[in-house]
Amino acid sequence: MSGGxxxxxxxxxxxxxxxxxxxxGCGLIAAFEPWVLxxxxxxxxxxxxxxxxxxxxxxxxxxxVLRYQHGLKYCKVTKAAPHxxxxxxDQLYLGEGFEWTQLHTQRKVDASQPSAREFVIPGRRERAxxxxxxxxxxxxxHRARQGRVLMRPVAAAALIATSHDVxxxxxxxxxxxxxxxxxxxxxxxxxxxxxxxxxxNGHLLVLGTTRVGKxxxxxxxxxxxxxxxxxxxxxxxxxxxxxMLRLYAEAQRAGRGEQFYIFHLGYPDISARYNGIGxxxxxxxxATRATNPLPSSGNSAAFKEFSWRFSNIVxxxxxxxxxxxxxxxxxxxxxxxxxxFMDYAHLALKREEAAGRAQGWRDRWQSLxxxxxxPKAKFPLPRALQDRxxxxxxxxxxxxxxxxxxxVLAGLAAAVSYEKTFYEKIIASLGPFLEKLxxxxxxxxxxxxxxxxxxxxxxxxxxxxxxxGGIVYVGLDALSDAVVASAVGNAxxxxxxxxxxxxxxxxxxxxxxxxxxxxxxxCLHADEVNEICGPEFVPMVNKxxxxxxxxxxxxxxxxxxxxxxxxxxxxxQIIDNFNHVVMLRVRSAATAKLVTEQVPSVDVTTLAVxxxxxxxxxxxxxxxxxxxxxxxVATTKTEMITAADILELxxxxxxxxxxxxxxxxxxxxxxxxxxxxxxPESLRAVAEDMRARYRTSESWWTEKDWLAGQPLFxxxxxxxxxxxxxxxxxxxxxxxx
Numbered sequence: 001m002s003g004g005x006x007x008x009x010x011x012x013x014x015x016x017x018x019x020x021x022x023x024x025g026c027g028l029i030a031a032f033e034p035w036v037l038x039x040x041x042x043x044x045x046x047x048x049x050x051x052x053x054x055x056x057x058x059x060x061x062x063x064x065v066l067r068y069q070h071g072l073k074y075c076k077v078t079k080a081a082p083h084x085x086x087x088x089x090d091q092l093y094l095g096e097g098f099e100w101t102q103l104h105t106q107r108k109v110d111a112s113q114p115s116a117r118e119f120v121i122p123g124r125r126e127r128a129x130x131x132x133x134x135x136x137x138x139x140x141x142h143r144a145r146q147g148r149v150l151m152r153p154v155a156a157a158a159l160i161a162t163s164h165d166v167x168x169x170x171x172x173x174x175x176x177x178x179x180x181x182x183x184x185x186x187x188x189x190x191x192x193x194x195x196x197x198x199x200x201n202g203h204l205l206v207l208g209t210t211r212v213g214k215x216x217x218x219x220x221x222x223x224x225x226x227x228x229x230x231x232x233x234x235x236x237x238x239x240x241x242x243x244m245l246r247l248y249a250e251a252q253r254a255g256r257g258e259q260f261y262i263f264h265l266g267y268p269d270i271s272a273r274y275n276g277i278g279x280x281x282x283x284x285x286x287a288t289r290a291t292n293p294l295p296s297s298g299n300s301a302a303f304k305e306f307s308w309r310f311s312n313i314v315x316x317x318x319x320x321x322x323x324x325x326x327x328x329x330x331x332x333x334x335x336x337x338x339x340x341f342m343d344y345a346h347l348a349l350k351r352e353e354a355a356g357r358a359q360g361w362r363d364r365w366q367s368l369x370x371x372x373x374x375p376k377a378k379f380p381l382p383r384a385l386q387d388r389x390x391x392x393x394x395x396x397x398x399x400x401x402x403x404x405x406x407x408v409l410a411g412l413a414a415a416v417s418y419e420k421t422f423y424e425k426i427i428a429s430l431g432p433f434l435e436k437l438x439x440x441x442x443x444x445x446x447x448x449x450x451x452x453x454x455x456x457x458x459x460x461x462x463x464x465x466x467x468x469g470g471i472v473y474v475g476l477d478a479l480s481d482a483v484v485a486s487a488v489g490n491a492x493x494x495x496x497x498x499x500x501x502x503x504x505x506x507x508x509x510x511x512x513x514x515x516x517x518x519x520x521x522x523c524l525h526a527d528e529v530n531e532i533c534g535p536e537f538v539p540m541v542n543k544x545x546x547x548x549x550x551x552x553x554x555x556x557x558x559x560x561x562x563x564x565x566x567x568x569x570x571x572x573q574i575i576d577n578f579n580h581v582v583m584l585r586v587r588s589a590a591t592a593k594l595v596t597e598q599v600p601s602v603d604v605t606t607l608a609v610x611x612x613x614x615x616x617x618x619x620x621x622x623x624x625x626x627x628x629x630x631x632x633v634a635t636t637k638t639e640m641i642t643a644a645d646i647l648e649l650x651x652x653x654x655x656x657x658x659x660x661x662x663x664x665x666x667x668x669x670x671x672x673x674x675x676x677x678x679x680p681e682s683l684r685a686v687a688e689d690m691r692a693r694y695r696t697s698e699s700w701w702t703e704k705d706w707l708a709g710q711p712l713f714x715x716x717x718x719x720x721x722x723x724x725x726x727x728x729x730x731x732x733x734x735x736x737x
Contacts (some may be wrong), residue, residue: 007607007633008107011116014065020058027051064188070167071185072111072120075177075650077165080220080669087227091194093220094582094656097666098187102602104665105640107186109604120182126170133162133171179585179650184665193666195580195658197228200523201545203577204552207591208584213652214554215240217582217668218525221552223250225523230550232471233524235492237478237485237531239266241688244473251471259470261460265484266477267689268441273448273459276491277315278324281498286325287312289491292534293483294429297566307430310334313411317344320408328447331434334427338392341412345395348409349402358402368394384419392416436484446488462492462499466520467508478531489532496524497540500547519548529553530560538570541577553578558591582656582666585649592643595655599663603635 027048029036034044078096086093098104111120122130136158143155162171195204208214218234219242225232227250236243244262251260264271277286287308294304314333315325317340323329333340352358371379373390385393399413415423424431438447448459465472474492476485507517526532533553541551555561561571575594583595610630641655641663649655656664 007605008103008110010065010068010107011110011113011119012065014062016058016062016065020055020062023051023055023058027055067167068185068188069119071188072182073122073126073185074174075179075181075184075653076667077175077177077652078667078669085220085224085227086192087224088194089228090197092197092200092224094193094195094217094664095220095654095666095668096190097184097193097656097664098190100187100641100655100663100665102604102640104186105602105638106604108182108645109606109638111182111186120185129170130172130174133173136171137162137173177650177652179653180648181650183645183649184653184667187665190667193656193664199580199659200550201548202579203541203545203550204580204582205575205578206552206554206582206584207557207586207594208554208654209556209587211651212584212649213654213668214584215243215527216652216670217584217654218527218552218554219243219246220669222247222523222525225525226250226256226471227254229254229256229469231466231469231520231522233465233474233496233522234472235474235476235489235524235526235532237476237489237528239264239475239477239479240527243527244475247471247473256469256471259468261458261465261470261472262475263445263460263472264475264477265442265445265488266475266480268445271445271457273445273455273457274492275324275326275448275459275461276446276488276495277330278326279461279463279495279498281501283316283319284312285494285498286315286330289494290327290330290434291430292490292494292536293487294433300429303426303429306426309411310337310415310427311430313408313415314340316408317341317412320344321347324450326447327434327437328443331431331438334434335431337412337415337423338388341416342392342395344409344412345399348404348406349398352402352404358404361398361402364401365391365394365398368397372397382417384417388416433483433487436481437487442484462495463502466499466503466522469520476532478528482531486532486534490534490536493526493532493534493540494536496549497536497544500540500544500549504543504547522547522549524549524551525554526551527554530555530564533561533564533574535565535570538573538577541574557586557588558594559588580656580658582654583646584654585651586646589643589647592646595646595657596639596641596643598657598661599640601637602640604638606634606636608632608634 026037027050030039030044030051031048034041034047037044037047039047110116140155140159140162144152144159162169163173165172206214206217222232222234223246226247232247234243234247248257248260248262251257261272262270263274277289280286290311291304291308294300294307296304311330311334314330314337318325318329318333321343349358349361353361368379369390372381372393381393381397385396396413396416399409404410418426437443444455448457449455450459460470460472464470474489476489478485503519507519509518512518529537540549541553544551558571558575561574562568565571565574581595583592586592608631610628610632612628614626614628615624646655652668652670654666654668656666658664
């Protein structure tokens with residue numbers, strides 16, 4: 001156990017126990033019967049103190065060996081109560097772990113040797129004791145509920161004793177998290193692993209296959225952002241009931257319940273409303289967001305460009321007429337463009353008349369209508385306008401005669417002048433897509449009527465959320481309709497990019513007297529980011545760090561970005577903009593290389609036993625043979641972290657590259673929400689329905705409802721989560737408890 005030894009040698013029997021026992025026995029004799037050792041009492045006490053100190057030293061060395069070997073056999077689980085999260089203003093807590101160094105690679109190599117098998121795999125006796133503890137817990141649990149009164153204290157004591165999770169308890173429960181416990185056992189001493197808040201604007205990428213703990217990590221990080229007072233936005237494409245409840249509970253616990261909003265496409269009745277194309281910096285953003293999800297490969301590219309052109313013209317006309325663009329109005333005016341043309345033409349002609357350039361246009365319009373409507377006049381109309389209403393055809397002719405310098409009016413006139421069948425063909429891809437976004441209850445959710453007094457659901461936009469310091473949970477219900485979920489998610493991200501551009505230029509307070517730009521802290525957590533990422537995601541991770549955004553993206557594989565974007569170069573561009581990486585277990589060695597290729601190779605020490613015999617039989621020497629036994633120590637180069645290591649990580653464990661490739665091995669704490677009385681019954685009902693419809697909770701080894709049996713309260717199903725908060729006038733004994 002010498003600190004200067006060439007080999008650490010912890011994979012061996014704890015022989016220090018024998019010397020500790022002998023030293024302890026000698027100390028007892030020297031303390032109480034010094035005459036046996038022929039010592040006076042005073043000298044006996046001194047010798048006893050020395051013996052006890054030596055016994056303590058050797059026993060602690062033996063305990064270290066035993067604890068180390070126990071950690072190589074079993075995975076440890078950490079639970080963190082929501083109200084006990086280590087929230088600090090300058091650190092983000094990621095979990096318990098240690099910094100991975102050459103020493104841990106050496107230990108991992110040593111533990112993988114065949115000679116170390118008995119020290120890293122539970123033996124038959126250990127397995128029998130664990131099984132006995134499991135049966136004893138079942139018996140004690142049954143007796144504690146149904147047994148006799150005298151037996152209940154005994155059963156309760158047995159249940160406590162067998163459930164006490166410490167390394168020296170041979171009957172304690174040991175959850176099977178899969179993978180190899182060796183990867184974290186080599187660390188031995190854990191400490192909190194944190195990421196500096198000042199470094200988070202470099203963005204964080206979390207990779208892991210399904211059901212290994214990504215969503216639980218999202219809960220942990222988002223909860224800290226809520227308690228730290230940051231603007232927190234969580235985009236959950238599939239919908240996780242536990243995640244939604246956890247965010248609401250943390251908002252209430254942090255005193256920010258009034259700032260919490262739910263936007264959920266699967267539950268429009270309780271959802272706030274959001275217009276993904278109604279807020280913009282440049283008018284062209286409306287058409288871009290509306291047509292982004294359309295296919296753009298092959299022959300579809302031309303149709304997408306036509307759809308973008310007409311969407312852009314319609315959006316400009318709507319804004320000029322004082323209307324707020326929505327998906328519903330965009331569909332109405334793109335597919336039936338004639339009324340919009342007439343409204344905008346009247347506006348443009350009145351503007352020209354006020355400038356003195358179109359005097360008497362009404363009389364000329366009326367005369368053109370009379371000529372076109374008179375079959376004997378045989379007015380030379382284009383074939384596309386011959387079956388149109390005379391007033392519309394006359395307006396098109398009038399606009400061309402006056403040659404008004406208005407690109408929007410010219411574009412509308414050109415669209416109206418197309419033959420109906422041809423026009424319908426070139427917008428064929430846009431119409432069906434917009435119909436998906438404007439059908440049923442979702443239409444009112446993403447195309448809100450701002451002037452409907454009978455709809456009390458609030459309409460929010462991102463700038464409002466940021467100024468308010470809000471918390472938003474976005475459930476896109478992608479399992480029900482992936483197309484709508486992707487479109488709305490893309491629009492939200494594009495809207496955030498636009499808002500980030502405004503903040504970068506002017507900050508939150510553009511009219512400050514000192515001219516200082518004040519930036520907010522916006523923490524965006526995008527689960528299953530491959531469902532919503534598009535071309536707008538590139539500038540989001542590339543430039544929004546300077547606007548106060550801290551993006552954390554969660555996905556299963558690097559191939560998700562390439563499959564979504566259809567371009568490897570663009571996918572790599574996104575990945576290269578994440579400065580920090582947390583990688584849980586993945587199923588692809590190519591994905592694992594994102595970590596393994598960024599860590600250096602190290603030297604590990606190997607021990608080779610060499611033995612040999614030399615026959616030296618010769619006359620007169622008296623020596624028949626010589627034997628030779630050697631222990632040779634050599635060093636070899638190996639990868640500090642291999643792809644195989646990442647592929648066999650237990651659930652809830654990860655490797656992390658933080659702050660310039662500092663390497664950490666972490667365990668993600670499991671949420672412990674015992675006695676949490678902050679969830680209203682109305683919101684819980686929605687969560688139960690979500691669980692019934694689809695289950696995405698990444699519980700690590702059991703499917704356990706962490707809110708089951710908790711005292712809940714509420715005021716009934718409402719429309720806004722703010723209305724679901726407990727009434728301050730009602731007694732709150734349960735919550736206070």
